[in-house]
């Protein structure tokens with residue numbers, strides 16, 4: 459298994475993602491929110507890059523969600539807080555979503571063979587699904603405004619740990635270092651270093667501080683939970699649908 463970790467959207471080139479399995483990570487908050495909506499029964503989720511694309515898909519059958527500058531977009535039904543996407547609000551619905559970083563990262567990965575959505579909330583299920591696809595795996599950290607974000611890097615570290623474990627590779631072996639490259643190795647060790655105080659780390663990193671200041675502290679705490687949602691959704695034809703990962707491989 460070959461695993462690569464890309465630090466931000468800026469460093470991801472669509473052409474380089476061809477024939478690969480890509481996991482898009484945006485812990486705060488896009489992928490955590492998408493997973494929560496799908497776990498809550500949202501039937502179809504369409505991630506789009508721009509507000510005008512989202513509005514062009516608006517209909518009586520759809521709901522619009524997302525943010526700009528962390529805040530709900532005027533005229534939208536939801537912001538980007540996972541806690542808004544309750545089963546009562548989203549069950550059976552089609553949701554169109556646009557966010558500053560996460561939906562842009564998904565679009566960047568459009569040429570990949572498989573695009574999965576990853577976060578702490580579904581790390582185990584996501585790693586199992588990615589491993590089962592038996593291809594080179596690229597973890598794309600969405601980051602913020604084209605710059606690396608620690609919360610995405612720590613989640614990449616957890617996913618690297620899980621992927622190595624699934625392939626029977628000791629994370630401390632020279633083989634692991636070769637499999638994941640220097641940046642992946644750095645994220646793996648960063649994750650292992652702070653795994654017992656993830657919530658604290660997420661609250662203290664730039665994205666967590668920003669969200670806390672805007673009144674979204676509870677979102678950050680929620681997004682720091684590991685394996686709360688056993689879902690491994692895959693983007694197909696530009697859409698996400700709930701997909702439960704098999705635990706048997």
Ligand SMILES: O=C(O)[C@H](CS(=O)(=O)O)OP(=O)(O)O
Nearest residue numbers: 486487488528557558559560
């Ligand atoms: O809403 C979020 O958490 C962020 C907003 S910002 O980039 O911090 O302004 O968007 P996301 O696309 O989920 O990173």
Ligand SMILES: [Mg+2]
Nearest residue numbers: 484486487559
């Ligand atoms: Mg983010």
